[in-house]
Amino acid sequence: MTSRSLGQFYPVASVVHELDPRAKIAATAMLVAGLFLVDSTRGLLFVAAALVALVAASHIPARTFLRLLRPVLFLVVLTVLFQVLFSREGGMLFEWSIFEIHSGGLRLGFFLALRILLLVSVAGLLTATTAPVALADGIEDLLSPLKWVRFPAHEVAMMMTIALRFIPTLGEEAEKITRAQAARGADFSEGGPLRRARALVPVLVPLTVGAFRRADELAEAMESRGYRGGEGRTRYRELRFRTRDAIALGITVLVLLVGVLL
């Protein structure tokens, strides 16, 4: 497990990848909220067409992108099934013993399924085209107005960045300790969940104590390099909001507007 394989980030060069993460997060948030204002199937289809164009521009292979949709497939199928089987709106199209299929149900099922797929695609496109660390930086900037109500935006982003750095390290350590305990005869696959939980304690104790000790050393290392909290801190890679980011946001608003009006 490396930090590169973590999550869904697909590192290729494209216009979408190069956009400012803040612009992408803002556009995603607008789309997620805005999709609930689109109340016609035609409107959703229009947004879907725009999204397909965007995916093409992002240079992510269609197959890779479609894999992002797999987690919600079950939900989509179930939603369609329920609408189709239980809705009694519109004219009846088909009848067989207790089952009736109405046109209204079909239409609503398609509409809801499309909306779920669009929501997941929008979020997936963001995480596939933006590195997690860039997303953390973007979140810090977007949350920083909340500093007025004493929300620790810098700390939240810093924790995310450090956590991203240490997830692979701790994952490796977890694997090493699990193997070491298995070599001593520990058995993690027998018994009910409670027994299994108890069997995990000999793995979790060294893993947790090790992680917390690492935190201590990291604090030492950061302070000796002059870390003094978020106040006045500069970044190695500054985020820059360019004209193309403004254009991207403008297009997003336009697409949503047309979708709502259709």
Add this chain to the structure above:
Amino acid sequence: MNAFRETRVLTEAALAIALAFVLGLLPAFKMPFGGSISLEMIPLILLALRQGPVVGTVAGVAYGFLDLVIDPFIVHPVQVLLDYPLAFGALGLAGFFPPSVRGAILGSTVAVFGRFVCHFLSGVVFFSSYAWKGWSPAAYSAVYNAGYLVPSLLIALVVVVALLKALEGAQPSPRQLRYRHSTTS
């Protein structure tokens, strides 16, 4: 924020988040609409018990955002807030309890209940917007979310107590030391 004046507190929270994520990658059982019986809550509950409710809540919110960034499951704008930052932020509730065996058990229970409330509300919002006829959204959401949270809580209860003791021996936090002094003197 005063709670993070010490770099040590910040890094401890960050490593707890990383550990939570690693433990979340080995789930025993995944649910179809998100959520799984897993160990991911344990480091966040431990952190809250060691560093108090503010640090616990902020770290929970950060974990929620991290989870959202790495593995998003978005079906409704309100659902996103409830299922990610708020649900894991609720785990900070454990920090209102003392870092003792009793406090760990009560704290874990209250924390997981807080998370349950968030997922429960999110389920109700989701179901009412997708309106499956003939289903009570409240009952369905309660059963669905309790289905993975109750077993996760039982596992957490066994493990958190053991880990809290181990950490108190290896690397006690100021809060743990204060608690120890207040009970021995």
